[in-house]
Amino acid sequence: MNPKAHQPDSLPAPGPSALAQSETLAAQIRAEIAQAGGWLPFDRYMERALYAPGLGYYGGGSVKFGRRPEDGSDFITAPELSPLFAATLARPVAQALEASGTHHLMEFGAGTGKLAAGLLNALEALNVPFDTYSIVDLSGELRERQRATIEAEAPALASRVRWLDALPEQFEGVLMGNEVLDAMPVRLFVHAADAWRERGVAVHDDGEFAFDERPVSSPEDAAFLASLEIEGAYLAETHDAARAFTRTICTMLTRGAAFLIDYGFPRHEYYHAQREQGTLMCHYRHRAHGDPFVYPGLQDITAHVEFTGIAEAGVETGADLLGYTSQGRFLLNAGITEVLGDIDPADSARFLPAANAVQKLLSEAEMGELFKVIAFSRGIEETLDAFASGDRTHTL
Ligand SMILES: C[S@@+](CC[C@H](N)C(=O)[O-])C[C@H]1O[C@@H](n2cnc3c(N)ncnc32)[C@H](O)[C@@H]1O
Known part of the structure; x- marks a missing residue:
């Protein structure tokens, strides 16, 4: 393939x-397409573009996370x-640990390790007892970056961190995943002339990939797509992998809570007539x-999360839906303004960037409304402060 094409x-x-x-990755995918009959x-x-070992976006060595294109990030x-994001998330995490009487943490898709380092420090500062912080990431390549960040930013707590190659059958504690669901493979379906068809990938004669x-083929997919009652031209994603992941972690969670934070919408908004692309x-x-x-393999591919499907997947396992709200509401309820208040406004070199970031995390025009937090639990009877007002479970 001509990569510039x-x-x-x-x-x-x-x-x-x-x-x-x-x-190299494109050649492997072309071979797989040929083997699968075209x-x-x-x-x-x-899945191959993101996670092929050594070659996929998360499986290979690209920079990925960062502020500017010049540093090679995307x-x-x-x-x-x-850091105020982790410091604020630590509060509902602490409340969930306490309410469930558990002492273990597990993070999925830990990126550069910033959230882990920030949570470890914040939980220690809040005097919350915890034993282990396990990281599960499909990207083995990120493990060394995570270790380096945690050793630099939370050296006294680094010995409690471990990386898991496989999930335990049972887990008691608090699970977290920030922007993990959006990185899971989706299937594509196209509606035209009153019929749905599945959109896949083929290879043109010139070697280029093409839709x-x-x-x-499956009656379940056909029934789900029909239930959306779409009229006219429409492109929709479905989220089997994200739902299966949610089922797995909620089955594994025998006591405690799971927090998943990501951009997305409940089903009725997700498949809205105006989101036809x-x-x-x-x-x-x-x-x-x-x-x-x-x-x-060099660029990220992502889709928004369909939170009704995520809620269904968790609840099917018998877990409780602990709450669902916007990131802005969740962080405000959890006390982000108090966390910001710990920084002296006279220290403008620290305070101004922190206040600016809080504005981005909370603002409806930035991350505050598009991003949501959904949480599942077992063995927690109380409502967490972070879901005490503005809970949107009824919209799912
Ligand atoms: C968009 S990045 C987010 C990284 C980090 N949480 C952050 O917020 O900066 C998505 C991460 O999820 C990981 N991931 C995707 N599917 C996963 C799965 N099933 N289990 C664990 N990690 C997964 C990817 O490897 C990647 O590290």
């Missing part, structure tokens, strides 16, 4: 070794934006665009 003009070109890595469902393409997340549609999005050097075939 899918390069929108506005995107910066990668270096030669990154391009070679992308081409077509792969989109979730398989996305996007920024809340824990990277400000190609097939009839919907779907939510699939790619990020490369802080530019967002919609072409998942650009530089496979």
Whole structure:
């Protein structure tokens, strides 16, 4: 494949070794498509593009998280934006540990390790007893970055951190995942002329990847798509992997709570008539665009989370839905303004960037409304302060 073929003009070109890595991955995916008879469902393409060992976006060595394109990064997340995110999340985490009488933490998809380091320090400062902090990440490559961050920023607590290669059958404690669900492979379906078809990936004669549609084969998919009552041209994602992940962690959780934070909507908003282009999005050097075939393995591919499906998946396991609200409401309820108040406003070098970041985390125009927090629990009877007002469970 000519790797430039899918390069929108506005995107910066990668270096030669990154391009070679992308081409190796593209060749592997093309071979898999050929072996599968010329077509792969989109979730398989996305899984390979993100997680192929050593070559996928999260499986390979690209920078990913950061503030600027010049540092080679592609996007920024809340824990990277400000330490106040972790310091505030620590409060509901502490309340959930206490309410469930548990002492273990587990984080999924820990990125650079910033959230882990911040949570460890904040829980220690709050005098919350905890024994272990386990990290589970599909990206083995990020493990060393996480270890370095935690050793630098929370050295006295680093010995409590461990990395798991497989999930335990049971877990008592508090689980967290920030922007993990949006990184899970989605399937694509296209509605046209009163019929749904599944959109997958094929290869053109010139070797380029191209979308190609097939009839919907499973009765479950057909029934779900029909239930959306879509009329006219429409592109929709479905989220089997995110739902399966939620079922797995809620089954594993025998006592405690699970917090999942991500951008997305409840089902009725997600599949709204006006969102007819779907939510699939790619990020490369802080530019967002919609072409998942650009530089496979070098760019992030993501879709918004459909929270009604996530809620159903958790509740099916018998877990309680502890709460669902916007990130802005959750952080305010959890006391982010008090956490900010701990910084002396006279210390403008610290206070101003912190206040600016809080504004980004809370603002409806930035992360405060688009991002949601959903939490499941077992063995917690009380309402957490972070869900005490503005709970939106009824919208799911
Ligand atoms: C967008 S990044 C978010 C990183 C970090 N939580 C942050 O907020 O900066 C998504 C992360 O989720 C991880 N991930 C995706 N699926 C996962 C799974 N099933 N189990 C554990 N980690 C997963 C990816 O490897 C990646 O590290």
